[in-house]
Amino acid sequence: MTLKAQLVTKVYGKKSNVFTALKGVSFEIQDGESVAIIGKSGSGKSTLMHVLAALDHADSGVVSLNGQDISKFSPTKLDTLRNQQFGFIFQQFFLNGRESVLENVMLPLKISGTPARERKERALYALEQVDLSDKAKNKAANLSGGQKQRVCIARALVTKPSIIFADEPTGNLDSENGKLVINLLFDLNKAKGITLIIVTHDIELARLCYRRLYMKDGKLAEIKR
Amino acid sequence: MKAFDIVRTANRNLLRSKLRTSLTISAIFIGAFTLTLTNALGDGAQDYLNRQLGNVSAPGVFYVVPKLNDNLFASNAEPKEYDPAKKEGNSFQTPSMTNDDLNILKKVEGVELVRPYRTVSTEYIRKGDQLNKLSLSAINPYTSLNLDLAAGRLLKTEDKNAVILPENYLKPLGFAKPADAVNASIYLGYRSAVGKIEEYKATVVGVMKKNLVTEGEFHVDDYMLQKIAQQQGGGRAADQFAAAIVTFKDTVPEKENEQKQRLGSAGSYSVLSLKEQVATINNVVSAITTGLSLVGLIALFAASFGIINTLLMSVYERTKEIGLMKALGMHRSSVFLLFAVEAMLVGFWGSIVAIAAAYGTSQFVNDWAATSFLKDFESFTLLIITPTNVLSVIGLIMAIAFLAGTLPAIKASRLNPIDALRSE
Numbered sequence: 133m134t135l136k137a138q139l140v141t142k143v144y145g146k147k148s149n150v151f152t153a154l155k156g157v158s159f160e161i162q163d164g165e166s167v168a169i170i171g172k173s174g175s176g177k178s179t180l181m182h183v184l185a186a187l188d189h190a191d192s193g194v195v196s197l198n199g200q201d202i203s204k205f206s207p208t209k210l211d212t213l214r215n216q217q218f219g220f221i222f223q224q225f226f227l228n229g230r231e232s233v234l235e236n237v238m239l240p241l242k243i244s245g246t247p248a249r250e251r252k253e254r255a256l257y258a259l260e261q262v263d264l265s266d267k268a269k270n271k272a273a274n275l276s277g278g279q280k281q282r283v284c285i286a287r288a289l290v291t292k293p294s295i296i297f298a299d300e301p302t303g304n305l306d307s308e309n310g311k312l313v314i315n316l317l318f319d320l321n322k323a324k325g326i327t328l329i330i331v332t333h334d335i336e337l338a339r340l341c342y343r344r345l346y347m348k349d350g351k352l353a354e355i356k357r
Numbered sequence: 358m359k360a361f362d363i364v365r366t367a368n369r370n371l372l373r374s375k376l377r378t379s380l381t382i383s384a385i386f387i388g389a390f391t392l393t394l395t396n397a398l399g400d401g402a403q404d405y406l407n408r409q410l411g412n413v414s415a416p417g418v419f420y421v422v423p424k425l426n427d428n429l430f431a432s433n434a435e436p437k438e439y440d441p442a443k444k445e446g447n448s449f450q451t452p453s454m455t456n457d458d459l460n461i462l463k464k465v466e467g468v469e470l471v472r473p474y475r476t477v478s479t480e481y482i483r484k485g486d487q488l489n490k491l492s493l494s495a496i497n498p499y500t501s502l503n504l505d506l507a508a509g510r511l512l513k514t515e516d517k518n519a520v521i522l523p524e525n526y527l528k529p530l531g532f533a534k535p536a537d538a539v540n541a542s543i544y545l546g547y548r549s550a551v552g553k554i555e556e557y558k559a560t561v562v563g564v565m566k567k568n569l570v571t572e573g574e575f576h577v578d579d580y581m582l583q584k585i586a587q588q589q590g591g592g593r594a595a596d597q598f599a600a601a602i603v604t605f606k607d608t609v610p611e612k613e614n615e616q617k618q619r620l621g622s623a624g625s626y627s628v629l630s631l632k633e634q635v636a637t638i639n640n641v642v643s644a645i646t647t648g649l650s651l652v653g654l655i656a657l658f659a660a661s662f663g664i665i666n667t668l669l670m671s672v673y674e675r676t677k678e679i680g681l682m683k684a685l686g687m688h689r690s691s692v693f694l695l696f697a698v699e700a701m702l703v704g705f706w707g708s709i710v711a712i713a714a715a716y717g718t719s720q721f722v723n724d725w726a727a728t729s730f731l732k733d734f735e736s737f738t739l740l741i742i743t744p745t746n747v748l749s750v751i752g753l754i755m756a757i758a759f760l761a762g763t764l765p766a767i768k769a770s771r772l773n774p775i776d777a778l779r780s781e
Contacts, residue, residue, distance in 0.1 A: 187684055187775050208688060215686025226681045226778065230373065242366075243687045245359045 133198055133217065133294040133327065135161040135184060140193035142179050153179040155350040156193065161343075163294070166321050166328040168338035171347030178299060180347065181331045185218055185297045186210045215244050219288025219326075221317075223300035225280045227287075229273030233264065236272050237286045244291065258286040262316060278309030285316055295327040296320070302337060314340065358691040367699040370671070371706075378703065381660075381667045385707025385754060386714070388657030392650055393715035393750050397740040399646030405737045406638055408505045416632060417608035417616060420474070421462060421601045423454060424625045453597035458624065462603055465623050467616065469606040470514070473598035474498050475582040477547065477589055480554060482575075484530045485542035491529050493545070496575040498582050505736055508535035509563030516578035519562040520545075523574050527564065535564040545577075549588045557585055567733050657754065660707075661761035664700050668765035672696065672772075679769050680777020693770040700762020704754040712747055 142154040153176045161167050171177040182188040183195060186202055195202050197213070205213065214220075227236050237255040246254070259265050262282040267275065272283060281301060288296050298317065302310035314337055321328045330341060338344050346354040358366075371378045454473065462471045475498050481490035504511060507524055522530075522538055532538040544556045559581060565574065590597075605616050613630055620628045672679070679692060719740035726739045 182775050211683075211686040211688050213686075214684065220684055222778065226677060228678060239682070240685045242362050243358050243682060243685055243691070245362075 133163055135295065135327070135329075136194075136196045136199075137180075137184065138194045138196070140180075140183055140190045140195060142176075142183060142188070143191050153350055154183065154190070157347075157350075157352050158193075159345060159352060159355065161327060161329065164321070164325040164327055165343060166318065166341040167330070168341035168344045169329065169331045169347060170333060170335070170338045170344055171353075172333065175347040176350040177331050177347045181297055181299060181329065184329065185220070186214055212244075215240055216291055217294045219291065219293035219296040221281070221284050221288050221296065221298040221301045223303035225284050225304070227272040227280055227283060229271065231272060232268065233259065233270050233272055233275070233283050234268040236283055237290055240287060240291045254290050255286070258290040259283075261289060261320075262286045276309075277305050278312055281305060281309070281313050282316065285313065285320075289320065293326060295329060298328065298330045298332075300332055300334075301330065302332070302334060310334075310337075358687060358695075363691065363694050363698055364702070367695055367702055370675075370695075370699055371702055374671075377667055377670070381663045381703050382707040382710065384660035384663040385657070385704055385758070386711045388653050388655075388660050389708040389711030389750055389754050390715050390718075391653035391656055392753075393712050393742065393746060394718065394740065395646050395649035395653055396746040396750065397715065397719055397742045398649070399642060400741040400743050400746060401737070401739045402642045402646070403639060404741055405734070406642065408736055416610045416613050416630070417605035418631045419603045419605075419617060419620055420629045420631070421454070421458075421603055421620055421626045422599065422629075423458075424627050453599065454601050455598075456596050458626075459601055461623050462601055462620065465603075465619050467605050467607060467619070468603055470604040472498075472514075472579055472602045472604075473583075474600040474602050475579065475586050475598050477582055477585045479545050479547045479585075481546040482526070482530075483544050483546070485544065485558075487531060490546065491526065493575065496545070496577050496582075498577065498579060504563070504576065505566045507564045507566045509539040509561065511563060512576060512578050514579075516562070517580040518557075518559045519578045519581070520559040521563040521565050521576040522561050523565050524567050538564050545585075547585055547589065550590060555588060557581065566736055657757055661757050664703055664758055664761040665764055667703070668696055668700055668762055669768070671699070672765050672769045675769075676772065676777045679772050680774045683772065683774040684778060689770045692772075693766045696766035696769050697759055697762045700758045700766070701755045704756075704758025705751065707758075708751045708754040712742070712750060716742055 137160075138158050139156045140154055140158070141152065141156055144151045144153055155176075157176075157180060169177045169180055179188070183190050186195075186205075189203060197217075202210065202213070228239075234252070234255055237258055238251045241251040241254060256265065256268060259268055262285050264279060264282055264286065267279065267283075272280065275283065281304075296317070301313055301317065305313060317328055317330070318340060320326050328341070330337065332338055342357070344354075344356045345352055346356070459471050459473060462468060477496065479493045479496055482493045483490045504521065506521075509521070512519055512521060520543060522543075524535065527533075527535060527538055530538070530543070532541070538561045541561045542558060543561060544558055546554055546556050549555050559577065565576070603620060605612070607616070610632075613632065617628050617630060620626060683689075683692065719742055723739055731737050731739060
């Protein structure tokens, strides 16, 4: 799945309080690539990810997926796109602590209306891939940070996405767990050809990516291989 | 998201903060409980009235009386010329129906039977083989009402000298149980036109249960009434009646209005169907129960704010979760439904618990009432909880809860996933 941004701008606020987060960003991400979006806080890197992931819309410019302008998609089609084609990993995990690990991983399938039995099978398989099969019945709140992020990876994987968006995936983890999570992500990228788009300010992590997009003041400062 | 999953998820979310949910549910409970019981009271009274006042579904039977003309002595009106062909009555003087009127009514299209509704005054009643006399106020003519009987049968058109005895006369007359009185001979004492006491022999065909409306109501056939009336008032009095009872060949409810119109236009008559007579009393009962139901509705109205409040808090608490679900592709409509269903479930559980409690209460109250203030009215069940009552209470409350849930649900469905996820 090719993701392409052409002169994308994004403006927040109104009149006197206008803040331009993206000032005409253009690039292309090929199927199966791993790309890091790097920049200081406020550089617009998170905004860029949100626009690419169809969580937010660009104010001008075009984001296209396999040549199709996603701003022309209906809200329902965008929902389905995020559900089926995209996987999300967040710094703060966003797991439901009261529910079991399995329930958390099944959430995207529940949203898509997958039958209960298939949901469970696929969630268990996803948990196997992040090596957490034995924790399926545990409450998510009782896991360690590293385990939680692995659950999030399983949740992102469960719909067999084409692209995984990871927003500071190692931000809340110690270096050992961080490495574990990074290895897992790159394994998936290589073994399954899932495109990785990682937003980070961690240079170490960024170096592991095939390409790096440096953001500065809402502009793309540099693209490095 | 599938409907089943929405309901299941909503129900699980309710259980998250059990105290808050149970408090909201108890507010609903109070309204639902009140509403169920007032409905049950209405149904109980309605059921009793229907049995006491006869078969409401006896269409095609009408009471016909001369039309009252109250303008005769209205402040500005001058006395009118006397017209022998026109019967004019007023509040002080009720005109009578005559045989001429009966003949007119008989000719109305579709009429099968016209019977006079006579009233006579009586003095006493005594059992055939005993001499002690019991006082007796009035006796009623045969109507098509389905009386609530303890024994025996109802009157028939062809009956001669048949009587239906009220239950409270059994013991004074020396009958051990209702069935003993059936086929027994009784004598009715009355004063003739010249003031002499006369007796009339009749046979008991049925015994009527006690009821709320009248104490000791006797029902006798028309043949007997006519005979007594002739003795009491001479030939002329016997030919004047309070009303005529008209029965149509077609006894379907749909034709009632048309039949009523036909009778009304046959002369200067006021026409009242049996159904309307019962309906008049039913209206009083419904007015009372509606008033009580209003209390329940006000409680529900207050409770609906509890639902709004609870769900709004829930939306704020779950902002991130909602944001995540939307980011993961949940449609706005599903988010809306999730909260709307949650509100409806509050209503559902509240009404279920309330109905169960109301059912228990009704059993207790009915048992108590049957042994205390309703002791004499054996066919009166004070509180009757019908399936219609149950379903309408659940339906109404779930609808109110849904409406209350729309505000929080819209709020949740409009959350922007990025803002929701970003909020710390």
